Amino acid sequence: MTRFVESTITFPYRRSLGPMLSAFMTALTERRILGIRCGEAVLVPPMEWDPATGAALPLDLVEVGPAGTVQSWTWVPAPTEQHPVQRPFAFAFVLLDGATTPLLHAVDAGSAAAMADGMRVAPRWRGERVGRITDIACFVPGEQPELDGDDTGPAAQPVEIMDYNARITYRNPVPPSADRAVELSRQQRLVGMRCPQCERTYVGGRGYCPIDSIELGEEHEIDLAHTGTITNFVIITPVQYPGQTETEPFARVFVLIDDSDVVLAYQPTIELPVADVRVGRRVAAVWASPGEEIDAGGGMGVSLGALIGWMPTGEPDIADPDLVNRIF
Amino acid sequence: MGTSRDIAVIGWAQTPMVRHTELTETQLLMQVITDALTPIGLTRADVDFTCLGSCDYITGQAFSFVSNLDAIGAWPPKRDSHVEMDGAWALYEAWLRLHEGDIDIAVVTGSGRSSTGDPSLIYPMEMDPFFLAPLGADPVTFAALQARAVIAAGIADERSMAEVAVRSRGTGDVDTLLGGDYVRQPLRRHDLPPITDGAAAMVLATGERARQLVARPAYITGFDHRTECHNPSFRALDDSPSTRIAAAAAGLGDAPIEVAELQAAFTHEELLLRHVLGLGQEVIVNASGGALRENPIMATGLIRIGRAADHVFGGGRRALAHATSGPCLQQNLICIVEDGEGQR
Numbered sequence: 001m002t003r004f005v006e007s008t009i010t011f012p013y014r015r016s017l018g019p020m021l022s023a024f025m026t027a028l029t030e031r032r033i034l035g036i037r038c039g040e041a042v043l044v045p046p047m048e049w050d051p052a053t054g055a056a057l058p059l060d061l062v063e064v065g066p067a068g069t070v071q072s073w074t075w076v077p078a079p080t081e082q083h084p085v086q087r088p089f090a091f092a093f094v095l096l097d098g099a100t101t102p103l104l105h106a107v108d109a110g111s112a113a114a115m116a117d118g119m120r121v122a123p124r125w126r127g128e129r130v131g132r133i134t135d136i137a138c139f140v141p142g143e144q145p146e147l148d149g150d151d152t153g154p155a156a157q158p159v160e161i162m163d164y165n166a167r168i169t170y171r172n173p174v175p176p177s178a179d180r181a182v183e184l185s186r187q188q189r190l191v192g193m194r195c196p197q198c199e200r201t202y203v204g205g206r207g208y209c210p211i212d213s214i215e216l217g218e219e220h221e222i223d224l225a226h227t228g229t230i231t232n233f234v235i236i237t238p239v240q241y242p243g244q245t246e247t248e249p250f251a252r253v254f255v256l257i258d259d260s261d262v263v264l265a266y267q268p269t270i271e272l273p274v275a276d277v278r279v280g281r282r283v284a285a286v287w288a289s290p291g292e293e294i295d296a297g298g299g300m301g302v303s304l305g306a307l308i309g310w311m312p313t314g315e316p317d318i319a320d321p322d323l324v325n326r327i328f
Numbered sequence: 329m330g331t332s333r334d335i336a337v338i339g340w341a342q343t344p345m346v347r348h349t350e351l352t353e354t355q356l357l358m359q360v361i362t363d364a365l366t367p368i369g370l371t372r373a374d375v376d377f378t379c380l381g382s383c384d385y386i387t388g389q390a391f392s393f394v395s396n397l398d399a400i401g402a403w404p405p406k407r408d409s410h411v412e413m414d415g416a417w418a419l420y421e422a423w424l425r426l427h428e429g430d431i432d433i434a435v436v437t438g439s440g441r442s443s444t445g446d447p448s449l450i451y452p453m454e455m456d457p458f459f460l461a462p463l464g465a466d467p468v469t470f471a472a473l474q475a476r477a478v479i480a481a482g483i484a485d486e487r488s489m490a491e492v493a494v495r496s497r498g499t500g501d502v503d504t505l506l507g508g509d510y511v512r513q514p515l516r517r518h519d520l521p522p523i524t525d526g527a528a529a530m531v532l533a534t535g536e537r538a539r540q541l542v543a544r545p546a547y548i549t550g551f552d553h554r555t556e557c558h559n560p561s562f563r564a565l566d567d568s569p570s571t572r573i574a575a576a577a578a579g580l581g582d583a584p585i586e587v588a589e590l591q592a593a594f595t596h597e598e599l600l601l602r603h604v605l606g607l608g609q610e611v612i613v614n615a616s617g618g619a620l621r622e623n624p625i626m627a628t629g630l631i632r633i634g635r636a637a638d639h640v641f642g643g644g645r646r647a648l649a650h651a652t653s654g655p656c657l658q659q660n661l662i663c664i665v666e667d668g669e670g671q672r
Contacts, residue, residue, distance in 0.1 A: 002350035007388065009388060013457070015457060015458070017458075021458055025458075043562070044561075045458070045459040045559070045561060047559075047562070051557040051559070051562035052562075072473055072476050072477065073473075074469055074472035074473055074476065074512040074513050074514075074515075075510065075512065075513050076469065076512065077509075077510070077511075080448055080449060080464055080466070081449075081464075082449060082452055082463075082464025082466075083463070083464040084462075084463050084464065091463075091465070091469045091473070091512075093473065093561065101561050101562055102561055103459075103561065104459070104460065104463065104465055104560070104561060105463065106463065112513065132462055133458065133459050133462050133463065134462050134463070162457075162458065164457055164461065164462065166453045166461075168385075168388060168445055168446075168449065168450055168453070169445065169446070169449075170387075170388030170444045170445045171443070171444060171445075172352070172388065172389075172444055173349075173350050173351065173352055175352060175355070206398075207355075208354075208355070208358060208398065210397070210398035210399075210401070210402070210403075211401055211402075211403045212401060213358050213361070213362070213372060213398070213399055213400070213401040215358075
């Protein structure tokens with residue numbers, strides 16, 4: 001039975017808005033909705049170019065609404081966490097008064113029976129507005145705008161940046177060969193799979209040869225040495241992006257395993273100061289203690305499980321100018 | 329036509345189409361590329377160019393297409409490309425590449441594991457980041473708004489849409505289906521595509537090689553794709569001008585077609601596309617069941633071209649395939665395949 005691993009990825013975006021979107025978003029904090037003139041038309045949502053021709057539009061903004069007319073709608077009986085209204089609502093094309101194109105937004109009407117083409121709606125503003133389209137919590141039936149919560153007023157400065165955190169949860173299959181590699185690592189075995197055609201060896205439970213595109217199984221396993229030579233390395237000064245736990249410069253080394261052509265890429269070092277990392281340095285595998293939590297791997301990446309890094313053996317360096325070329 | 333620069337589909341394959349596969353995308357591709365090449369007597373070493381269509385956002389891994397390269401046997405180094413689009417657009421790039429004239433064989437793929445994430449939560453994030461993504465504007469909502477426009481224009485009604493569903497899936501009863509609840513009015517469950525994991529691979533060859541390798545190559549005689557404004561607020565949703573322009577550019581009007589494979593994930597899309605393309609009753613549309621039966625995102629469009637090629641392989645003269653991308657048929661591709669009769 002294939003194991004699945006679930007992971008949630010957050011993509012934190014900071015978008016610069018530019019003059020047109022900045023004016024629109026800033027106006028939202030003032031409880032005003034802007035369109036842009038495009039010939040005889042007034043585009044809402046505003047665009048920086050004519051959607052028909054692609055021609056750049058002069059920044060000729062005009063206030064529209066706040067009320068408008070529903071042009072079309074569909075009922076959402078089961079909202080998702082991303083939707084702006086957390087009870088059944090309508091998504092509708094709302095033609096704001098003065099606009100010639102419709103804005104898609106939510107209408108909180110209570111029931112589908114309360115929705116109709118041609119119905120009049122007005123915005124329900126959030127009390128706290130930050131310059132996002134969701135400063136309009138939704139539209140509500142009628143002519144009168146509403147305010148949801150205490151009014152914190154317009155933005156003190158023009159809104160020029162918009163944060164947007166995309167967040168997605170994935171479930172990926174872990175190939176059985178990857179689980180097996182991790183299990184063998186718990187026994188402090190570094191096992192490769194040798195392709196019967198090209199005789200290259202792969203570690204980390206890849207399960208197939210990427211050169212010959214054939215599946216590899218247990219019959220192709222071979223035990224590899226626990227010692228090797230650093231062929232190349234990188235010293236990383238950590239940038240504090242979300243999820244980065246390192247705070248000081250650290251090394252990642254590439255290790256050519258003895259008696260093989262296998263290079264393990266991007267390996268952690270242990271008891272090896274950054275200043276002492278060199279090409280040609282001899283290193284030995286360090287294994288997690290029994291019972292210690294290890295990276296069980298998942299998805300498509302290579303996991304070495306209980307092999308947690310490499311420490312110096314104390315042997316003399318290997319002096320081979322070609323070593324540095326081996327990163328694969 | 330008839331020169332060595334004719335370009336033809338000479339074979340293709342698809343994986344089993346399932347709701348949830350236990351294979352990784354790379355494993356799907358390893359299998360399906362082998363399945364496409366083997367019946368023609370080719371190996372990966374014969375392939376001069378590959379172009380893979382897939383989507384990192386669906387896979388949940390940046391540069392996921394790099395692991396997919398393991399499936400093409402990329403050593404010695406190969407000419408390779410990738411599109412973050414359906415495999416139909418990978419085919420377009422390969423077709424252009426073969427026109428350069430220095431190579432003969434190309435493989436294109438489309439692959440996706442939709443079950444990796446929740447499509448209803450992923451696709452809103454691909455929408456306009458300022459006006460649509462923050463609202464969670466989802467593809468079924470957009471499809472419903474387009475369906476309303478198509479119904480208002482008299483091109484479809486809920487009954488004709490249910491008939492498309494029954495014909496595509498070969499199961500169900502129109503009156504029963506029309507008794508179901510709306511998912512997004514006017515769309516019911518049967519109007520929506522299934523969620524499918526799968527991949528497809530297609531082999532292209534230039535004229536002389538194609539004729540050596542297979543009895544009936546499916547020559548690509550017309551190929552074009554066009555796009556419209558990204559935000560459906562600015563589009564006439566009861567029309568698909570990009571489809572119409574692409575079809576004209578691909579030569580749809582030059583001769584009759586016998587079959588059409590349309591990438592219509594929603595029932596009303598098939599009716600709108602038939603209308604826009606002017607397909608008469610004599611044209612067999614989506615005999616395969618189309619995207620309503622199996623919808624492996626990133627491969628669905630390529631499979632339409634494979635099904636059209638199957639028509640030519642099986643003795644047909646001329647077939648049209650359509651692929652689409654984006655909300656409410658934003659971007660549309662038309663590929664026409666023909667047998668070689670009367671052209672050589």
